[in-house]
Amino acid sequence: MTVREPNPEPRNPLGMNGIEFIEFATSQPQALGSVLQMMGFAPVARHRSREVMLYRQGTMNLITNAHPDALPGISAPTGMPTLSAMALRVRDAGYAWRHAIDLGAWEMPTRASAMELHIPGIRGAGDSLIYFVDRYKDFSIYDVDFIPLQGADRHPPAVAGLHYFGIVQAVSADRSEDWVDFYEHLFGFSVLPEGKYFGILPKGTLLESPCHKFYLQLIEPPPGAEDITWDECLLRVGLGTPDVVAATQALRDRGVVFVDRDPVQPSEKGALTQIYLGTVSFELVVSHLKPAAVS
């Protein structure tokens, strides 16, 4: 006889352990690459079969995807880069994927060719995907699908200790609770108490990952903004640093422009870059997080 005791699930059911990589899709990978390099990311490897590049900075892996074919149900890359995926480190990617599908996530097809790694993914906000990666300790997913660039430092150091801190997601009006359910029940995220914020953009709903290594911020359209376009999507990446002032200065020295008007004046709490290529901006946040090890 099978007995199902109604005990609660563990707080971190997938064994989540931070962000493995973040992916941008764009039909202008070189223009985006210039912005990324200004932000301190260095190109380290190229995909074996597709127009995909791996950038790295300290503990952060960042992928630019310029592969022209769209996946079913997903738009093809355009000139305006979009934040197209986040890959989560988990204990067992197969289990994580099945767990998510069983609970109602949408399965997404993979682009993997022969001998390439199949990275299981589900549908996220807008056109974005959420991948599950379990090979990040003794073995790297990039060893299989990517060819290192000759002469490139495979582990370029981070500017001013930058590391992934979080991702900001735009949600439609009155939809924050729907997305809280999504992240809470599929992954084990939890909502931070109202009033607890980081950085200089204190708004929306803040969710903490069950591994306590990054955050998601859900932002609804501001009141009175009925006429503006506000499609659900991943909006920007938050980068943590122990010293925002030093990081801001170091990035300014590299040519990055920060918004210097209220209410987002750079301060010791945070700073916001200008928008590049129509859609790309980064938010600096003073961070208590300990950066994860790079794979």
Added chain:
Amino acid sequence: MNFDQFGMDTVTLAGPLEAKLRAVRDAGFGQIMLWARDIVGHPDGEAAAIAAVRQSGLRVTGLQVLRDFEGLSDHLHAYKVDVAKAMLGMCRAIGCEVLLVCSSSSTHATGDTDALIRDLQKLAMLAVPLGIRVAYEALSWGRHVNELSQAWALVERADRANLGLAIDSFHILAVKTDLDALEDIEPHKVFMTQLSDFMWQDVRSPEERVNTARHFRVFPGEGVHSAQVADLLRRLDALGYRGDYSFEVFNDDYVQLPLATVAERARRSVAWLVSQVPRRGSPLRRAAASANRPRSRPT
């Protein structure tokens, strides 16, 4: 309560989709309830149907209807998940934010409450990335869920922001639901109210209910349960429900009458319904609200 809260359902009207959209708009309604077959059955294909809906300027109240979803297992469950995904995709394509789901009448469905809740939670989860809300309705001939209070119990325990109730006056009248059941329901969890009446006092057997529901409904004010329909509306209004009211009127005669004639009957029904509910802020309404029993919440 005002005219903008009311809409018609394509099931009440004869003819092609474009004619239905035009008739509803010409009658002054701002919204319309669609059925999936309105879209996939269009002679020029789905894309033409979607374009017609979007060009009509009408808001889509909801998409009908996902049947027999909850309580299945193994391959039957997987099959229904596929159907649900296709219907959610259709919702998104026509710019509709609510998928209507009626309680299962399948003999293959379990009545195990935990399983039913798990399935509704899964459906709600599937709907999140597409921006759809799921409105669950107790069919009066549902196999395990056939009363409003049962549907509410599942929705409440499932506890998902985008999962709520569809209240249908027909089923309430058909099984003579005690309207005090409404007092337990959170008004913001009522995603949709469907209104209709019928012409006979009693529909005793499930077979009679199915037959009446599918062929002999009339607009509110035209049937023999006017007092109960008005009572339902007053209670919903007093409860704080401010959502949509859709006329779900299946009627074999109406689908052989000119569309404008049927739409005019719908207009008259709105006028009658609005006259039955005291205006907000009026002494009568305040009295009705204070007469409401205190809300008992499960702990």
